[in-house]
Amino acid sequence: MAQPAIEVWNLSKTYRLYGNPWHRVLEGLPGAKKKRHKAVHALKDVNFHVPFGTCVGLVGGNGAGKSTLLKILTGTTFPTGGGFRIRGRIASLLELGAGFNRDFTGKENIFMNAALMGFSRREAMKKYDEILEFSELGDFIHAPIRTYSSGMVCRLGFSVAVATDPDVLIIDEILAVGDMHFRRKCVDRIMSYRERGKTMFFCSHSLYDVRQICDRAVWMKNGEVKMFDDSVIVTNEYATYENTLTAEAEKKTPWDDEDAPKPIHSEDHARVVNAELVDPVTRKPRNVFSPRDDIAVKIHVKNGKIYEPVNVAVALMRKDGTMCMAATSHFDNVLVEAGEAIVTLILPDIKLLSGEFVVPIWLLDEKGVHRFHELPCTQNLVIQNRDKELGLFLTERRWEVEVLEEAPTIFDSKATS
Amino acid sequence: MTVSHDFVHSYDTATAKHGFWQYAFQWPRYFSQVVRSRALFWNFARRELLSRFRGSAGGIFWVLIQPIFQFAIYFFVFGFLFEHRTQTGGPSTDFAIYLFSGILIFNTLMEGTTQAMQSVVSSSNLVKKVAFPCELLPLSPVIVSQTVYLVGCVVLLTAGLITGDIVLSAKILAWPLVFLCALVMSTGIGLLLAATNVFARDIAHLYRIVAQAWFFMTPIFWPLDLVAQKVTGAPWILNIMLLNPAYPVTMAARQVIGLPESIPPSAARLVPMTLTGNLIAAAIWASVLFVVGYGFFMSRKHKFADLV
Structure with a gap:
């Protein structure tokens, strides 16, 4: 190896x-x-x-x-x-313009920084035009840095830093600088390092x-x-x-939330004995899934002294209290008419993307108005996605591109950006 | 923004050593480091020099104007106002030359070391964010003050030759050695102070007081034979005064331009008074201070970034 x-x-x-x-x-x-x-x-x-x-x-x-x-x-x-x-x-970019002196011109600072990076004056001369071109500072290069805007200082700092051609590049939180146009140039440059098989260590929020x-x-x-x-x-x-x-x-748990149903449980009424997430095939407890998996929630319901048919509601709540999905049996015309029952809710092809979700269960009366009892599942649902999909949920999609004007014959994305 | 030219960059706490002696014995590495990082070193020195005059209309000419006026004042005050009398009698300019030559070399030592002391602390942004040979930092203020000394020497020589107090002889050929001794000595003291200043900022205040005492302990505006005559009964006092690192280099700086340095031959002393003797003593002081300064600086260097 x-x-x-x-x-x-x-x-x-x-x-x-x-x-x-x-x-x-x-x-x-x-x-x-x-x-x-x-x-x-x-x-x-x-x-x-x-x-x-x-x-x-x-x-x-x-x-x-x-x-x-x-x-x-x-x-x-x-x-x-x-x-x-x-x-x-190694080249490291811990802070842009760390070695800059504000009273000196951009050009003088370029040579100072090149020397700090270990370049001889001759090597620095060779890099100078490239640095100047990348920084887009133009004639400002001959003005003291104290007259620069903060964006210009960042541009110069990044230009000097990337002029070196290291094998290992160590970068701290620096991409959040400059305007959109320059930020894109920075990202392009970093991506080109990546494409050339350089090793990178990259810190970012x-x-x-x-x-x-x-x-x-x-x-x-x-x-x-x-x-x-x-x-x-x-x-x-x-x-x-x-x-x-x-x-x-924010001290917010889904069942403390004022909007969430309040338990009105007493021994007289139906209650949830136990609720857990299970594998839909084996029916064994399982709480870690991937997007597009089938998920099952097994709920043990027991009626109280005063028998009443009950409806079951299951929700998926993100930990910050956002309700992502709710399934209520009365919307689906299912009523649990039993003294004691195991109710299993199967959610095929779950569209949620990565996250951890609390799964509270509610028992409601026949009309879905009164709430008898609520209990969260023993374990939280954990979804892990291993691809680059972003967001809360997955959705089917289709793209359409209608060409309004033909692309120019010689197309250079960098020239037109 | 650092590029290491070593192909493998590694550090292991288990094997790393930060002993004083280990580095002290590696003192020749300082010179090879300066040569290897000469581009960086020149940038530091240039920045140091230019930043003193940046924004002033006179610019670099202040380096020349300042010693000219300094000498003119001494010349006026001691040559005419106080009419300092030499052993021969009449009012003379020789005291102004004597004073100026002493102050020139002593100020060079003081200014170089004082600026060097602050060099690491004042470059905290660099030391924290960039990996570079920071042992070069104390060297640039020293180089700058030595450059200013060069200009001062030109003024001194010109003035001395005009008044006739300076008589050039073959001794002037030893002048580069005086310069070198002052340079190495200042660098050593500068390295020592710069490293100490990182750990205890009090050293900056302490050094200011020490520098004042040092100024009066060195025969700058009093001739040495004055003391030699006073302490004939207790020659050890003279010997202690001569154990002053600034003494031999100050004396040698005067002797190379032919300023007479009389001391009664009866006074018992450890240090020889000839130019050769002073040069040897200055070289020993410079070497010892440099090795100690370098060893201390390098053995503490790994802690700088956390403390500045």
Whole structure:
């Protein structure tokens, strides 16, 4: 097997926080025993391998350790445990225009940055025209950077950074810069690296970008690798987790919601003994499915002292409280007339896309007005999609293209963009 | 925005060492690093020099105008107002030249090291975001102050030759050695201070106080024989004063332009007073300070990004 481009083993980083600058001095004195710092674990035992030619996305919340990991791989900061190995020339774009001096002209800053990247003056001269052309700054290149708009600074920064031709490219959150036109140029450039089989390590808050650009993704959580898998699977899982977090932050659970039916359960009336998600074929408990799978919900219903025929309602609710689907038996003209029964709802060819859904069950009276009891399924429904479909649900589709004007004979998308 | 030219870039905490001695013994690597990163180094130095005069109409000419006026003031104050009298009697300009030559070299050391001390901390944005040989940072302010010193020397020589206080001899050929000693010494002190400043910013304030004491401890506006005559009973005081890193280089800077440096032969002392002796002493100080500064800087370098 070929050697990986990036190897990371047991990588840890602990920062020491001192309450007071004196504490650092006191702790550094020879013979000092007392610990005066608070240890902050930014990275805890991170392990992964990135094969050559792979584009890896890095996702995770704030403070998950993404930036620390990128800084360590770049070589600006050093780990306190474990190690890493990167094979090939590295270029990293941690911050656009990091080395810029505002009082100097764009041209002077280009040479300064090229030198920082390790280029000789001759190499920098060769790259200069390419950088200037890519940045589209024109005559502004001879003006001090302090006269630039922030977009222009970003353009210059990106142009300098991509002028190098690395084997491994490490990119932090930088694609959200510039206007639409320039952003597209940046993405095109990054995609061309990908096509030429370069290894990329790419951090972004845009899950869409990660899914589109990357083959694989790392999900960092609290300084640990929570998941390292196909980028589609990781971004889906991460999006689900984010939705859950949002729901928790808003303290909103589907059955606390004011709009949701209130239980009016008493021993006298019908109740749900148990409800679970099952495989429609084996009828064994199963809660993880893919889009277009058949799903079954098995509901054990028991009538109370006062017998009444009941209707059953089942909903799929995303964790942030959005009701995505509801099935009620009285709409489908099914009435449960039994002292005790097992009711199974089969949802063939489920159209939902990736996410985690709570499945609450309601028992209603014959007319579907009074609610006797409600209970969520023992497990939440988890849908995982392994393709690049986006959104909440899948739908049939058809495209029609009506040509109003013939394409120009020599068609160059870049020239007309 | 960094390109590593090494094909394999790796780090393992288990095998990494950050010992002082390990780096101190690798001091020749500093020179090879400067040569390898010369494009970066020139950019730093150029930026340092230009940023001092950016936006001023006079521009780089201030480098020349400043020492001319400095000398003119000394000349006026000590040559005419105070009528400093030499041993021969009459009012003379030799004290102005003596003072100017001392201040020139001492200020070069002070300015270079003070700016170098701030070099890593003030480039925090670079140190945090870009992987580059940051041991080059303290070198550029030192180079700039040495360049300013060059211009000052031209002014000093011109003035001294006009007043007749400077008599050129073959000794002037040793001047590049004085320059080199001052350069290496400032770089060493600069590396040491820059690394210390990252961990304790107090050093900046401390150094300002030390620099003042240092200025008066160095024979800049008092001639050494004045002290030598005072302490004939206790020669160790003289020896301690001579154990001053700035002393031999200041003396040598005067001796190469033929300024007389008299000291009673009776005064017992450790350091020889000849130009050769001073040059050897200056070279030893410069080497020791450089190796210590480099060793300390490099052994602490891996922590900079987290602390600046």
